[in-house]
Amino acid sequence: MEFPRQRLNQSINSILIPKNLMEEAEKALRASELESVVFFFGKAKDGKLLVSDILIPSDQDYDARSFGHVSVKPEFVAEKFSKLEKEGKTQLATVHSHPLNTLSSGDVDTHMKVIQIYPYQLSGVYNSGRFFFYRYEDGIKLTPYQVVDLRRFDRQVRAFGIEGQLLISSSTIAMIGVGGGNTKIAFDLASLGVGKLILIDPDKWEEHNRNRVFIPSNLCGRNKAESIKNLIEFNYDDVEVEAFPLRAEEVPDEVYKQADLLVVGPDTFSTRIFGNRLALRLKKPAVFPAAGIDSKEGKLSSMGGSVQVVVPGKTPCYECVNPVTQLDLDRETIDPVRKKRLAERYGLGDELEIPVAPAIASLNDVIAGMALWEIIKLITGVMPIVEYQSYDALECKIDVLHADVNPNCPACSPEKLHDKVETKSEEEVLSVERWKS
Secondary structure, eight states: OOOOOTTOOOOOOEEEEEHHHHHHHHHHHHSOSSOOEEEEEEEEETTEEEEEEEEOOOGGGEEEEOSSOEEEOHHHIIIIIHHHHHTTOEEEEEEEEOSSSSOOHHHHHHHHHHTTTOTTOEEEEEETTEEEEEEESSSEEEEOEEEEOOGGGHHHHHHHHHHHHHHHHTOEEEEEOOSHHHHHHHHHHHHHTOSEEEEEOOOBOOGGGGGTSOOOGGGTTSBHHHHHHHHHHHHOTTSEEEEEOSOGGGSOHHHHTTOSEEEEOOSOHHHHHHHHHHHHHHTOOEEEEEEEEEEETTEEEEEEEEEEEEOTTTSOOHHHHSOOOHHHHHHHHOOHHHHHHHHHHHOOSGGGSOOOOOOOHHHHHHHHHHHHHHHHHHHHOSSOOOSEEEEETTTTEEEEOOOOOOTTOTTTSGGGTTOOOOOOOHHHHOOHHHHHO
16 A cells, blocks of 8 residues: 655654553453544653543444444544643544454554644554554554553652653663662662663672662672662562673663663763763763762861763763863773883872772762752753752752863864773873873
8 A cells, every 4th residue: 555655754662651541441442342442642752652641432422333443423523632632732542442453454544644633643453452553654563552550650740740750661771880879860760660771880899888878788799780780670670670790881882772861970080981972972861970078087178079961962061071181091091010010110109099089878869869850851851951060068059050062172072073082002191290290
């Protein structure tokens, strides 16, 4: 069958339906041996159809009904559809009971007419206890659907609506680093009902991590990403978790491409730079939480952190705002053998070492909470994002800071777009003068 091609392709990835509405639909479609129909309404965003309402015709609302055909009265459509449209909702799917799990030629003809008016409309059939949804995309294609149980999300649905929760429940978030801050964010995202978490960290838990991460002692010595995956799956079986006990640079791009956004919270500059350039290359939004404490002999001189949101092409990137020196990178990348050789050759000592930073739970929790709110805003659109904010715990204040794109940024300027982190030979990057400066 040939179809008109102009402006008809439906770029729809999935349809998300609250469990209670799906149960109502199934009950109505099974109520009669004659064909029945239901209509799903809601909103569309970024290729996702977010169902928030259902129309179920009564027996009196049908215009024609048999074992192989069904239609509703025009006045029912005019009255009920216009009411929902005034509420900002659009028709997302028409589902009818059917002896087959595919669309008939008549169904296809109707679909092609309806999408001229309702471009996000899917045509669905209910057969033998199963739902099937179809779109037109260079032919009739089956469209995945997800059923979301909203009962445990009642309090947050009251905050940002059913559509907001459906967006959260269908989102995939990749977390680079599963340390104190990112673990807190991962647990909170699971409680929010995020669809999938991708956890990436090569390190293992140590006893000193337990002062700020709620993990049992028997996890010490186990990989961070894998153990947090197990904890989340045990407590939230509706959240899919994938763990990679690898360095972020070792994870294939195909994994990151699944994510709707990245959370980059490792404790090394080199991995943060990798996460920034990954976000730029894949055009993924990224959130960068960071915390730090300066203390000497038990006296705090500074304590705080920041949260930066990077939206490629719209905001400054991480390296525009946080220039990283070669010295910082060298400290992280020099292996022990090389470090010993350099110490002997140049008489270097502490200059080669990365100091052990203080860390406490209260600071991690504040920064994690700030980052989580930006993640929610990115996913749901409930409020505009804040591109960069800093937190001073000693002064008890949060500042929103403005930053401009750096035209000479090593990551996002046209000349250096998305380059990998540069590495140089020992002779090029190391000298007594540079390390002592």
